[in-house]
Amino acid sequence: MAGEVRRLPGRLSWRIGEVVETRPATPRTKSLFLEVPGWEGHTAGQHVDIRLTAEDGYQAQRSYSIASAPEEKRLELIVERLDDGEVSPYLTDELRTGDGLELRGPIGGWFAWEAKDGGPLFLVAGGSGVAPLMAMIRHRTAAGSDATCRLLYSSRSREETIFADELDRLTASDSSLEVVHTLTRSQPPGWTGYDRRIDGEMIAEVAPSPDEAPRTFVCGPTPLVESVATALVGLGHDAGRVKTERFGPTGG
Amino acid sequence: MDERRLDGNAVGGLLGEVFTFEATTAEGACDQCGTVAHVGEAMAYVSEIGTVVRCARCDNALIRVAQNPRGYFLDLRGISYLRFESAP
Numbered sequence: 434m435a436g437e438v439r440r441l442p443g444r445l446s447w448r449i450g451e452v453v454e455t456r457p458a459t460p461r462t463k464s465l466f467l468e469v470p471g472w473e474g475h476t477a478g479q480h481v482d483i484r485l486t487a488e489d490g491y492q493a494q495r496s497y498s499i500a501s502a503p504e505e506k507r508l509e510l511i512v513e514r515l516d517d518g519e520v521s522p523y524l525t526d527e528l529r530t531g532d533g534l535e536l537r538g539p540i541g542g543w544f545a546w547e548a549k550d551g552g553p554l555f556l557v558a559g560g561s562g563v564a565p566l567m568a569m570i571r572h573r574t575a576a577g578s579d580a581t582c583r584l585l586y587s588s589r590s591r592e593e594t595i596f597a598d599e600l601d602r603l604t605a606s607d608s609s610l611e612v613v614h615t616l617t618r619s620q621p622p623g624w625t626g627y628d629r630r631i632d633g634e635m636i637a638e639v640a641p642s643p644d645e646a647p648r649t650f651v652c653g654p655t656p657l658v659e660s661v662a663t664a665l666v667g668l669g670h671d672a673g674r675v676k677t678e679r680f681g682p683t684g685g
Numbered sequence: 686m687d688e689r690r691l692d693g694n695a696v697g698g699l700l701g702e703v704f705t706f707e708a709t710t711a712e713g714a715c716d717q718c719g720t721v722a723h724v725g726e727a728m729a730y731v732s733e734i735g736t737v738v739r740c741a742r743c744d745n746a747l748i749r750v751a752q753n754p755r756g757y758f759l760d761l762r763g764i765s766y767l768r769f770e771s772a773p
Contacts, residue, residue, distance in 0.1 A: 542725075543725025676725070
């Protein structure tokens, strides 16, 4: 081997987490629960990188947002199965409780929220983009924050809505938390909510007034993120308070 | 002789402090249009051969990172400075 192998100190080193539970979140997504020895804690909104190494040494890595609150002992990641993906089919189909998983993190600090930052919070999610926003919602509850919080959440259908039941429970017991769903492909009988992709008109109806200066976090596929950010700025929201995180084309 | 003149080894500790900052919250100034924005706000193009971070306003290439099995190439020519807070 040529020379010494130098590693970044501390948290950005690769290390092994243990899979302590896997659970279907929806038909196409899975929750992975990990315990990472020596985990220093994270801030809601941060992500980890996951790295897989094949027997021939080939490596592939992907970023997954942390969906669990900092107050929880286990890390929860949401993995959407992409049929032609290099990484996600392994994580959703092959990974078992007790397996080790190579990861590094927590990473990021810009797309992050802590209860002490205050509110109001306006969160916009497309599909599994809800993961880092769920970490914020769970942290808000765990920390006893009274910041008002509204989530606008686009899913294909009720059964493909990640965290649907937990969000129902949380909103039922917390009058300052509100969730507005839009179901883009199929809706349950009697559905009176939105049934289309998030657009500027919907943002105008659901977003808090710019006067309230909400802290806004948008996460999802790139077209959704960009259309929402454009709509918000067009409505007069301060671009500096609209934080975005795009799913990259390298996903999977 | 200028006693303030040392060599790079003398700043190993300082640069060791500097190069541990949380990158997404650092503010970078685009050397083309002058926009100052958090790295997390910039656009990133990630491919097998490397990563380019571009100014969200003028598309100037701010940061390029290429990697081979032995190490990294980091090109910061597109930013005139980075500003970040010291670790607590």
